[in-house]
Amino acid sequence: MQDDVTRREIFWLLQRLTSLSLWKAKQNAFKVFASAYETAVKTWPSTDPEAMEADHLKTIYEILSFYDKGLDELARGHRYVWRKGQALERVVNRFNYLASYFYRNPKYWERGGQIEPYPPKVDALARLMRASEYQMEHAPLEVWGTDDNFAQLTSPWALLSREKYSHTFYELAYPTFPEVLPEVPNAPGPAIQSGQTVPCDGIWEPVTIEQSRVLGVIPLGAKLFGNNGCFNYFVTDTKAPNLLNFDRATFNVTAKPTHWRLLWEDTRYENGVLPNESQYFLNAVKPTEQMNHVPVEPIRTGEICPVSGEWRTEEYGGETVYIEQGTSMPDFLVMDNLGERTAHWVTWRLAKKS
Incomplete structure (x- = not known):
């Protein structure tokens, strides 16, 4: 954290992780997943050994509701939504639960964790779910739980x-990253200690106090603060954490107590105006495009289509049809000797992505 480029990058990333635009992007991506999961529950045959758990829909609907509540408040500049028990903290909490128990087939899951790659159609859903996740998205969450109360970010890496x-x-x-990153403010404070109440939302730097004021006079060239670790984002009225x-x-x-000084106070969205935050999504992949990066395996009638495009079956004379992502793969009508059409389950292979 002594390097200027590193400092700029962490400063920019923390602004990004706490932006309304990023959390709206998370919400939109999760909606795509929720729709696909609901379709899977409704259309995959109950006898399918890879059927998804209907009970997860309750958690999914809870997360969608928390997104609506949290983003409505964040858009007004209310950042308490990341505190313990508040809407966006609940989004992260319930998402982590969903991800941990997503597919509890014992071949692939043990003790709250995935142990093997999921089957292709389950993996397709899991990838849609993960499209709403960002690295260190819990950075603004309130630190709590024990007397240690370690900072969310202990290292820039x-x-x-x-x-x-x-x-x-x-x-x-x-x-x-954008070509030009903003400078990190050289703010004089305020400064607080671990365990004290955070007075305002923003990005804070752990510091050592190298020289304090003497009779209110700062000697020429004196350096009051020295860096003591990675920047963190704190929300008003939470407790300043310790370093690890x-x-x-x-x-x-x-736990290692430290001083924290305010680098940047977050006053975004307080007037209901959303600034241009397009810089946070340079070359971003849309959630609906995520499926195009998933290896597409042959799938059977009744399974969920992972990619929109032309699908072909070679069975019963063969046929190519266009199928939308998220819909159920169709059966195949075959005319018998009596001239009647009967439905048959077939295997479909992707011929061309749309």
Whole structure:
């Protein structure tokens, strides 16, 4: 955090992660997933060994409701929505639960976690779900739970290292930075200590106080603050957290109190005006385009179409039809010897993406 480029990148990423535009993008992507999941529950045969759990719909609808409540408040500049028990904190909380218990087939899941790659059509749904997730999206959430209360960001590499965006069975999109990143303000404060109440929303820097005021006079060239770690985003009336201290010799983790100084006060959206935030989504992939990056395997009648396009079956003489993503793959009508048409389940293969 001594490097100017690193400081600018973390500053920009924290502004991005707490922007109304990013959280609206999360909501829109989750709506696409919710629709596809609901269709899967309604149309996949109940005898299908890969059928999705209908009980998850309750959690999905809860998340959609929390998005509506939280974004309505955030659009007014009310950032308490990231505090414990508030709408956008509940979005992250319930999403994590959904992701942990998404597909509990024992071949692929154990103890709240995925242990093997999902079957193709389940993986297609999982990818849609993950399209609404961003690396370190919990950065603005209230820190709470124990006396340790570690800061959400203890290192810049949680946001800057590309390896951190790879999560074994899925990968989150790495952000594209604008050509010119804003300077990090050299703010004089205010400064607070770990455990004290945060006076305003914004980006805060952990610091050491190298030299304090003496009789109200600052000596020429004196440096009041020295960097002591990674920037974090805090919400008003929460408690300033501790840093995490890791002892490599003993592998012990302890809380390290610090001072925090305000770098940038977040006053966005207070007048209901949304600034141009297009810089946060340079070269972004739309949620509905996410499926085009999924290897498309042959699928059977009744399964959910993962990609819009022309699908072909070679059975019973063959036929090519156009099928929309998210709809149920059709059966195939075959004329028998008596001239009557009967439905048959067939295997479909993608011939051409739309």
